[in-house]
Amino acid sequence: MTVQHPARRRGPDPRAVRSSLLALASCVVVFGALIWIVVNAPGWPAVQTSFLNGQVFWDTLPGLLDAFIINIQLFVTAEVLVLVLGLVLATMRSLHGPVFLPIRVLSNAYTDLFRAVPGVLVIFILGFGIPGLGLIDPKTDQRLFGIIALTLVYAAYVSEVYRAGIESIHPSQDAAARSLGLSRMQSLRHVVIPQAVRRVIPPLLNDFIGLQKDTVLVSFIGVVEIFRYSQIVSAATYNFTPYVAVGLVFVVITVPLIHLVDWLAKRGFGSAVTASGAVR
């Protein structure tokens, strides 16, 4: 494919320059045309006033960021719990032997159930159901129910990610560890899981991104987090700009994380680990 130059001249490769310029021109034409079409649509001024209202945007932003602190509390706390509970579930499921059947069944049932039920329902059922039982103080902070619900749902996803990682480790690793005299649990703890976790960091971060966005569902049980706050402002001003602003906040938070995932993948996390890099 690549033809070697007989002698590399100094300065940029003219063909590279040409292809960059072409890419630039093509981008200008395509995005220019898209923007031209949107901006010249008959309803554009109305859409602009409703969705891209600068005044509403700047008036709303401080309150939105303030409300976003609640989302951060929710996803940071839930993520820590998810990583722990997910690993426990995956380990339970990776135990071999007939004695451990009830544990495997329990773990299976858990992941089936909580991956099947929509997250918003779990939030609803906990937020409205648990206080209704009358066993705990009904004034218990609703954020707590949000955190528990998100943890229950995302631990199910994450345990499957861990399990995929554990199963991707070649059985010879376990066999070698066992032949050195390690028990099954010791082999899991010191040999299999460290390699497995390293391998699944990119999909774990993916689930973390999903969790971040799902914190808005906690608004359903009354918590005024960023989405509920934007709804309040939107209804008060009859304007949709606050929703666009919420979208922007999530983009700003999430895009760096997505690129971190890509970067990690490039550095070898998530791909097959070489024998030399197997155990650290």
Add this chain to the structure above:
Amino acid sequence: MPRSFTLSLGLATLVLVAACSASTGASSSASTAASAAATVAPSVAASAAPSVAPSASAALTDCATNAVVTPGKFTIGTDNPAYPPYFAEPAASAKPTKPWQIGDPTNGNGFEAAVGYAIADKLGFTKDEVAWIVVPFANSFAPGPKTFDIDLNQVNYKTERTQTADLSKGYYFGNQSVVTLKDSPFAKATTIADLKGAQWGAQVGTTSLDAINTLIAPTKKALVYDTNDLAVKALGQKTIDAIMVDLPTADYITNVQVQNAKIVGQFQGATPEYFSAVLQKGSKLTDCVNQAIDALTTDGTLDNLVKQWLPFQAAVPVIKP
């Protein structure tokens, strides 16, 4: 490939940023112009003569026939489910006509249903020419052509709202009120200070939430629910101590939804709140609907409808500052 992708991504971002910064400048000036226009528009004096006959004046009929979205029909929007006492349920054992869930606007019973038909009548439409459609709250102010002529959905007038929609003159002047459970420590409150320590709840998008934050300024952050029903459920299981709602809604909650709840009192704010009909921004109808509402006020129709459908206002004590 990766390089050109990064390049195009960068370009797209640049273009978007440029477009956004350009638009913010333009739109803020546009919106100030819009709000200025809105404050002028509704102050048209009632030209309709206060005649006894409830029929439409010729001027109003002319105004309306050319401005409605569906020729020959007066289309009124409201959210579904529509609740009593604004939209009455059909008589026992009958089901509401589709697609209505609880209250049925088409029977003309209930305060807003009756107001809708009264406005239509003033504009020269017969009962058969009135069409009711479902308009979720957010759709009532979404940009683009409207599917309704007027939207009656207990929308309280707010100046900010007139940037993207026309709001008519008030057809109901009412107060916010507090609902608690009968056995709640806040059930005997008589002053605003008594209510500051309560865990408040309200429906999202209502001026009731504003009232909580401005009138009460509670010590705990209010919980905000999607619907009044959810707020009422939270009240029932004591997650919240008190709900702020429009007085007619409070009556429905305490009479129908939660048997052991009571209206603690109503608030008389410095500026009285009122319900407005929502119309397309700059609609030709706004003017005639305002005239129709003026006429209905002058001839006593609105007062009678309040007496018929919302007959409890005087009995509720006023919460002192």
